[in-house]
Amino acid sequence: MASNGSETRKQFSLGENSLNVRGTSTSMKSRVSYCTDLEKLVLTVNFDKRGWVRVNPDDDWNIYWASVQTCRNLFSVDSGYRLHDNQCINHFPNHYELTRKDLMVKNIKRYRKDLEREGHPTAIRSKQGRYTHLDIIPITYILPADYNMFVEEFRKNPHSTWIIKPSGKSQGAGIFLINKLSKLKRWSKESKPPFHPQNGKESHVISRYIENPLLIGGKKFDLRMYVLVTIYRPLKAYLYKHGFCRFCAVRYDNNNHQDLENVFVHLTNNAIQKNGEDYNNVHSGKLNMESLKLYLETTYGKSRTDFLFFNIKWLIIHSLKAVSSVIANDRHCFECYGYDIIIDEELKPWLIEVNASPSLTFTTAHDRILKSKLIDDILSIVVPPDGIPDARWSKRPSVDAMGNFHLIVDEEYDDRGSNKKIREKYQGSRWR
Numbered sequence: 414m415a416s417n418g419s420e421t422r423k424q425f426s427l428g429e430n431s432l433n434v435r436g437t438s439t440s441m442k443s444r445v446s447y448c449t450d451l452e453k454l455v456l457t458v459n460f461d462k463r464g465w466v467r468v469n470p471d472d473d474w475n476i477y478w479a480s481v482q483t484c485r486n487l488f489s490v491d492s493g494y495r496l497h498d499n500q501c502i503n504h505f506p507n508h509y510e511l512t513r514k515d516l517m518v519k520n521i522k523r524y525r526k527d528l529e530r531e532g533h534p535t536a537i538r539s540k541q542g543r544y545t546h547l548d549i550i551p552i553t554y555i556l557p558a559d560y561n562m563f564v565e566e567f568r569k570n571p572h573s574t575w576i577i578k579p580s581g582k583s584q585g586a587g588i589f590l591i592n593k594l595s596k597l598k599r600w601s602k603e604s605k606p607p608f609h610p611q612n613g614k615e616s617h618v619i620s621r622y623i624e625n626p627l628l629i630g631g632k633k634f635d636l637r638m639y640v641l642v643t644i645y646r647p648l649k650a651y652l653y654k655h656g657f658c659r660f661c662a663v664r665y666d667n668n669n670h671q672d673l674e675n676v677f678v679h680l681t682n683n684a685i686q687k688n689g690e691d692y693n694n695v696h697s698g699k700l701n702m703e704s705l706k707l708y709l710e711t712t713y714g715k716s717r718t719d720f721l722f723f724n725i726k727w728l729i730i731h732s733l734k735a736v737s738s739v740i741a742n743d744r745h746c747f748e749c750y751g752y753d754i755i756i757d758e759e760l761k762p763w764l765i766e767v768n769a770s771p772s773l774t775f776t777t778a779h780d781r782i783l784k785s786k787l788i789d790d791i792l793s794i795v796v797p798p799d800g801i802p803d804a805r806w807s808k809r810p811s812v813d814a815m816g817n818f819h820l821i822v823d824e825e826y827d828d829r830g831s832n833k834k835i836r837e838k839y840q841g842s843r844w845r
């Protein structure tokens with residue numbers, strides 16, 4: 414993609430004879446044009462099904478399903494590019510405030526502190542100093558900046574296990590577990606470039622390892638859930654009904670944390686598990702959400718299961734509120750995030766991370782159907798009923814257009830008290 418200011422403007426601008434904007438005459442072209450730099454079947458099938466025409470990024474386009482890098486280039490100051498009303502794109506310019514591990518943690522910590530300072534009841538703490546309602550992420554520090562704070566915390570609990578992750582990587586790359594300070598010190602000495610407080614780019618997060626995950630069939634799993642945000646201020650977000658669980662292929666032993674190096678026990682990423690001997694190519698370690706719910710309801714009862722899913726919704730909403738003031742609220746943007754959540758054996762959900770580009774690759778037939786329908790449902794919500802993107806649209810899709818998504822937060826509406834009932838129902842019944 415070109416990055417020169419005027420050149421880019423020219424390349425991206427919509428000419429007078431191009432696509433009709435809602436409410437204007439439709440004299441010339443009448444079809445929606447799209448471009449994408451992700452060659453994913455679940456995307457192109459959906460675009461083609463709608464009769465949209467594929468064009469190059471340099472041509473006039475209405476909808477761009479872009480990689481995060483392309484999106485960053487497009488919105489960079491250097492590009493000088495401005496989107497027109499009839500254009501939309503699948504990322505917010507600074508989505509990384511939520512999707513980079515270190516920034517997500519920083520924003521959630523800041524959000525909790527701000528609420529606490531205001532004396533907001535959501536930010537009350539227990540006697541042990543934990544947030545009663547906003548304990549949604551494992552205790553986390555950013556390295557190297559918070560190294561001393563981490564050491565202090567570790568010493569309070571010298572037998573605890575921690576997980577270290579590079580802030581900006583994915584698919585399990587560079588992740589390892591420690592339960593001794595000496596291992597962290599050795600790693601910090603060997604790090605290239607060396608571990609340095611000013612070295613922001615190479616930051617890592619170190620999080621308390623959830624040592625008591627809920628196990629099914631003796632194996633650890635995490636949940637992948639999809640959340641669509643169409644606007645940040647006022648916040649409007651939808652949760653997808655069909656997420657799935659991703660299992661480790663090797664049994665997890667709650668009483669034996671010695672084998673910290675065995676990634677097939679501890680890391681649920683498919684990118685890791687598919688390299689293991691016990692990986693199953695048929696189901697690829699995935700279980701759909703309906704089966705998980707059925708299992709939980711029969712094992713723990715309906716009300717505990719409902720409460721777990723209420724708490725999942727709660728953590729999603731608050732993670733979004735934590736960044737809503739810092740995300741550039743561009744009305745041309747929407748974003749579908751992949752939320753990774755671990756449930757512990759007390760049925761408490763923990764937010765592990767949020768992905769800006771959840772995988773659209775499929776490993777099973779069920780996966781293909783799910784992801785294809787997911788894209789279909791996203792498009793139905795973000796594009797107005799007449800089928801043409803419009804940044805001035807009120808972003809109020811009909812219930813039918815929501816498909817398998819349901820609205821979990823709509824600040825415009827909630828502030829008028831519509832969610833009062835549900836808030837009252839669960840008031841005071843948060844974990845711990």
Ligand SMILES: Nc1ncnc2c1ncn2[C@@H]1O[C@H](COP(=O)(O)OP(=O)(O)OP(=O)(O)O)[C@@H](O)[C@H]1O
Nearest residue numbers: 551582583584585586620621622623680681682766
């Ligand atoms: N605090 C934690 N406690 C227990 N397990 C964890 C914790 N953090 C991460 N994990 C495990 O490690 C895996 C990888 O972590 P994470 O998702 O943060 O990294 P990633 O490399 O960005 O993965 P992906 O790109 O697939 O999202 C998780 O799927 C989970 O199984």
